[in-house]
Amino acid sequence: MNTKSMIIDIATTLFQQKGYKGVGLTEILKACDISKGSLYHHFPNGKEELLIACLQSLNDFITREIVEIFKKYPTTEEATRATIDKLILDFETKGTITGYTFSSIVSEMASLSDPAREACANLYHKIQDIYFNKLLADGFEKEKASSIALMMTASIEGGMMLCLTEKATTPLKVISQVITNLLKEF
Incomplete structure (x- = not known):
């Protein structure tokens, strides 16, 4: 792994x-075991540029x-359940969902940094698009697929935050069941 990737x-x-x-x-310098010069070599604009790269x-x-999981399963219902099951397993084995949730960064930086807010918004849009396209493939109308994709994105992200704050997987388990039931109704 190169220095920039490690940082x-x-x-x-x-x-x-x-x-x-x-x-x-x-x-950051101590954890990476690098000098300040090395950090600024890779991120000349400092900490905010590093955050955007992160x-x-x-x-x-x-x-x-998410794309890998959604390609494996024929329906949105099955793919969503598999995605949430993976998050639950990660939480149960690691005690956290690091790597999947970035809500804390959004809540902290959205009002302070347009580039950070835009980077977060871009990720949420990409996730939503994955759900939207799978819903379209399942035969949902565009407007309904768009609404459900937004709800799924917000619910799963919120569920991860609740799991972290409650130190329990119950929120994601409930969200998985509710989304499954919702998709069956349509």
Whole structure:
């Protein structure tokens, strides 16, 4: 792994665990075992540029994972259940869902940084598009598919945050069942 990728991986984890403001450059430098010059070589505009790179990396990782799962299953219902089951398994085995949720970064940075807000919005739109396209393939009308995709995105992201705050998988289990029932109704 090259230095830039290593910095992004470590900083992403730190940002998810402690938030943007909760992580100082000194902590990132120490965790990466690099000098300040090395960090600024890769991210000349500093910490915010690093955050944007972390969000883009999360974007790539999360959407790749969701796309892979959604390709494996013939229906939105099955793919959604498999996606949520993976999140639940990750939480049960690791005690966290790091790598999938970035709501803490959104809530902290959306009003402070347009580039960070836009990077987060881009990821939410990509996730929504994956759900939307699968719903269209299942025969849903565009307007209904769009509404359901938005609801799924918000519910799953919110469910992850609830799991983290409650230290339990119940929220995602309930959301999985509700989405499954909702999709069966249509």
